Amino acid sequence: MDYTLQMSQQKEKLLKTIYSLQLKSIATLQTASPLLSSRRGMGMVTQHQVHQLADKAKSLCGDLDNIKNLLHYCQDNLVREIPNPGGSRYGGVSGIHRSPDGSTYVTAEGAPWVHVLGSTGRTLRSLPCQDPGKGGGTFLPEDVTVTRAGMVAVADMTNGAVWVFNPHTGLSKGDWVKIRKVGSPRGIAVDSVGKILVADYAEGQVHSFALDHAFKVLHAHSVPDLQGPRYVSPAPSGGFVVSEECGDVKVFTSSRRLLCSLSSKYGHRFGNPAGVCVDVDGSVLVADEQLRTVHLFPEHGAPVCLVSAGLRRPAGMACSPFGHLFVADAGENCVKVFKYCVRPPYHLPNPGAPCGDPSLVPLQPR
Template identity: 45%
Template sequence: MAHALDTSGQQKERFLRAMRALQATSDHTLQVASPILEHLGGLGPITGQGLCVELDRVGHLLQFQQDQLLRRIPTLGGVRGLHCTLDGTLYLTFDEAPCIQILDLSGHFLHSLPCSLPGTGAFVSEDVTVTGSGLVLVSSLVHRAVYAFHHLSKASQGKWVKILTFESPRGVGVDALGRFLVADYVSGLVHSFSLGSSFKAIGLTTVPGLCGPRYVSNGPDGSFVVSEECGDVHLFGHAHQPLGSLGRRLEYPFGNPAGVCTDAQGNIIVVDEQRKEVTLFPRAGPPVRLVSKGLQRPTGVACASHGRLLVADNGDNYVKIFKYQM
């Protein structure tokens, strides 16, 4: 009996090695193998953690697509921040243009919000986020402030309102509880707060201990995710408690993690500027590389509906849309 189990294990190992080798040249082979992987009873009992990890890897390769470029949207220049709403509206900020450009996912221009303050003049926004109610929030590294765009009585009019001042605000986001998140780069902090009446910040909480926090996003189960420049990607719980980092937990070698986002299934997606790739970190199992070619200097990432992924590439000034889910 022991000999039979050992033989079965060797057969499964050979099968998995063959599947991994075939994947490198044929996505169709994986699709054909999918029913086999879903009904493993005929292959005998699986023993050993290594085999389970390999099955997870193959299963993820069946579930997620790699390097499936759908469209390239030209931009005004280097993109600093991007945000995609649930209805597929894209908000972009730029290195030099003092405005927020608003597009649809076909690249059609919808609207532009000039970034200008009375008495101060134009300012360049570092990053942008949008709430479910349509409130736009941006960070300004030069002005050391976070601003919200307040719509006036007419739909086409509005003004910027200063919310808070920080030393070096970069990434901005909104968590699952509706609290705003700001990555304070030089200070190594992440600030969290809500907005009350008249755009007054309430419940300001600060999370310390980071090294060059760059971008911040909501995470699974009410958590939030922060990328560090030339460092790691850290997770914090809904009560701002540290939950560890992706790099240390998975022994994953980040180069320069930049934009981060979380999709509807709770998978965390990170764009690495130095390694020129985008990687998905599932709720369970090993990481999956979604984009590994065709990027020059990727900095931002966002998820859209129907399994689409948006990547800001400042190497050639495009927002590139990929299909990453079947």
């Protein structure tokens, strides 16, 4: 059978099925609602039949959520590779942050630099990680983020510190300011209210704190009892998501209370979860370093595998509102960009804006 004809028939069958369910449910509702509201009892309908219908409806709603998700997302759609701006002198890329203006911040294993890339992937600036104090010396950023004030912040696991780059000091070039000592900071992010989040690997905690204009730490709080936290990401609801090296990903509320464990909620078995991010729909995306995959965990429905091949050692991760996923592949020392949404996950605020990220051109054949 011709593939195009077969696909058309499948589409027609799916639409007819959904439409039939819609018509039948509306007809039943129109019949049942006046009868149940105007007379006592439930006629000949038994309690068992009600439970049976409720269970079937729950299963069917789950199936429809899965169909919707599978139509909405796509798999293994690699559109671009951005090589490590620092070359191969140091280890592979590890930390990544994507800003709303389209710029990307990248760190690499063992490299005393933070590279800032433009929307086309070209290096705009490289910030040397130099201690401005007496004796100088360099430090090695594990992960990177950008504060609400537009300042770059990094986690320095070797020295157990968090640094913020102040562009207004140091002969107009800027200097790094050590703002807090932390046990073993690996992941770093900024939550929806502007607080800095730090995943403390050795202490098994996520720290959160605010900074004032003089870089003084305010409103510090810690979430304990984590098993090797690696990467952390803010959630739109005000909470955060953290990956644990021992095989789980946990979601916390804005009040820093545990909301759920993804392995328990979805029955998903992780290998070694690494980079995490949350898209504008509230779905959690997780890179698995051991399984070399990326899965999306939607609010409703089963997990969706977005990347099943093409990753050697995924580390940090970020996503854009245009439906693009940025994965730092330490194994191949580059940032890989995947298109994971068939359409942007929300309506653009500017009706005249393009429907896709204009900076991302398709990957050219090798």
